[in-house]
Amino acid sequence: MILKNINHDCAYHTQKLATMFFPLEKISDGGDSDIVVITEKNGDKLTVCARVYSEEHTLSRIMTSDDTAREMSLLMYEVLSKVTGFRPPWGILYGVRPARLMHATVEKLGEKAARQKFTDDLVTKEKTDLALEVMESENRIISLSGDRSFSLYISVPFCPTRCSYCSFVSHSIQNADNLIEPYVNLLCRELEKIAKTAKALDLRLESVYVGGGTPTTLTAVQLERVISTVNSNFDVTTCRELTVEAGRPDTVTEEKLKVLRACGVDRVSINPQTFSDEVRKKAGRHHTTQQTLDAFALARKVGFDNINMDFIAGLAGEDVSTFANGIKKATALGAESITVHNLALKSAAFLVTEGEYYDLTEKLAAADMVHTAYALLTSNGYKPYYMYRQSKSLGNLENVGYAKEGKECLYNVFMMDETHSVFAAGAGAVTKLKGKTYNNIERVYNYKYPYEYIANFDEVLSRKQKILDFYHSNMN
Numbered sequence: 001m002i003l004k005n006i007n008h009d010c011a012y013h014t015q016k017l018a019t020m021f022f023p024l025e026k027i028s029d030g031g032d033s034d035i036v037v038i039t040e041k042n043g044d045k046l047t048v049c050a051r052v053y054s055e056e057h058t059l060s061r062i063m064t065s066d067d068t069a070r071e072m073s074l075l076m077y078e079v080l081s082k083v084t085g086f087r088p089p090w091g092i093l094y095g096v097r098p099a100r101l102m103h104a105t106v107e108k109l110g111e112k113a114a115r116q117k118f119t120d121d122l123v124t125k126e127k128t129d130l131a132l133e134v135m136e137s138e139n140r141i142i143s144l145s146g147d148r149s150f151s152l153y154i155s156v157p158f159c160p161t162r163c164s165y166c167s168f169v170s171h172s173i174q175n176a177d178n179l180i181e182p183y184v185n186l187l188c189r190e191l192e193k194i195a196k197t198a199k200a201l202d203l204r205l206e207s208v209y210v211g212g213g214t215p216t217t218l219t220a221v222q223l224e225r226v227i228s229t230v231n232s233n234f235d236v237t238t239c240r241e242l243t244v245e246a247g248r249p250d251t252v253t254e255e256k257l258k259v260l261r262a263c264g265v266d267r268v269s270i271n272p273q274t275f276s277d278e279v280r281k282k283a284g285r286h287h288t289t290q291q292t293l294d295a296f297a298l299a300r301k302v303g304f305d306n307i308n309m310d311f312i313a314g315l316a317g318e319d320v321s322t323f324a325n326g327i328k329k330a331t332a333l334g335a336e337s338i339t340v341h342n343l344a345l346k347s348a349a350f351l352v353t354e355g356e357y358y359d360l361t362e363k364l365a366a367a368d369m370v371h372t373a374y375a376l377l378t379s380n381g382y383k384p385y386y387m388y389r390q391s392k393s394l395g396n397l398e399n400v401g402y403a404k405e406g407k408e409c410l411y412n413v414f415m416m417d418e419t420h421s422v423f424a425a426g427a428g429a430v431t432k433l434k435g436k437t438y439n440n441i442e443r444v445y446n447y448k449y450p451y452e453y454i455a456n457f458d459e460v461l462s463r464k465q466k467i468l469d470f471y472h473s474n475m476n
Helices: 011-021 068-084 098-109 111-120 125-142 173-200 220-233 254-262 277-282 289-301 320-333 360-378 410-417 450-455 457-462 465-474
Strands: 002-006 035-042 045-052 055-062 149-156 204-212 241-245 267-269 307-313 337-342 383-389 398-403 421-425 430-434 441-445
Touching (some): 011 068, 035 068, 098 111, 111 125, 220 241, 254 289, 383 410
Antiparallel strands (some): 337 398, 421 430, 430 441
């Protein structure tokens, strides 16, 4: 699409709005396109003109404040809503953490004025209420963290196959099987290094999250080595939660689950994404609904009483009815937490690189799915406890974690809120270092791909010195 900005410096904001309405479009400022948006400031007059194929609309407005970026965003939202027939429910808000924004606004203005501020930014009442509800849940969890707290993330970037919607650093075992054993060996060494650093800084471990990829792609012996390395090197007596993603049911065995329980893992995630075998097959996940049910039953059998299930709203071929039936099935199983993701149209994902296009029908269907999930889950004793948004999501919707009382994933909140430092191990892992002030965040990156991680492991270890340097500079 073509986006032209004339006589103003609000390009960052207009690009965010353009992406909100047209997540699959590459934005340029010249050339030919069926989608053209022109924004212009002439004195105190703002004008937005948009042409989307055969639809065209222009609006002008005299500024009533000195906040050009906000007023231009509001005007552009109205014009694009008119030509597309779609009003994104989060209005002009494009941030990743709406609940944190709500918290900051409530602290500054009070709840009543914060509600009005969201309304003025064209956020629907439903989403405003959701932001407040999640804010309250997040605040209770955030209060558990102290000045010396940290969490640990462990990356296992291997999967049985690559899902069509996936943009994570993840390798199918067919292509990377020979890397897994050396990867596990080095991962354990990196964890030992991180543990020494945490001990030297006298830090308190709050939560551990083993993600991927699919960690249960590893063998039972490999899983035991990784978790035992954590247990034997970190002080886990303060750890409130240890989660392992068993996201692909076709990787779950009773042996693996027993190993995880014996090692102290108290939360697992078994993710159907959908209970429609046809939809799941289109998405590149080759396990069946029955395998999901069997994996869930095995987890219960070996003693897990905190099981999460993930769903994705907006998968190709899914309709609101089948999506709702999936949510109902998960609640009937008694999953302690259920996470509802909105399909993110990331450029690295197969379904985007293959050129699939999602029109208004899909956006509205995804919105109905998200709304239906909220209604079903809250009426069955689940509360929304954390939330985040992705820039190129279908319909500009949100991802929400729902949980029964006391079964929330603490790591999810600590990580999303950036409550405290998260030390990360493995390929593609990013350590986030949190200072004493709100925006004092530094990142330490590991190599992205397993083969890079293995080939450059000495450098991986060397970069851990940045953790010590940060704490000595910012926390004393």
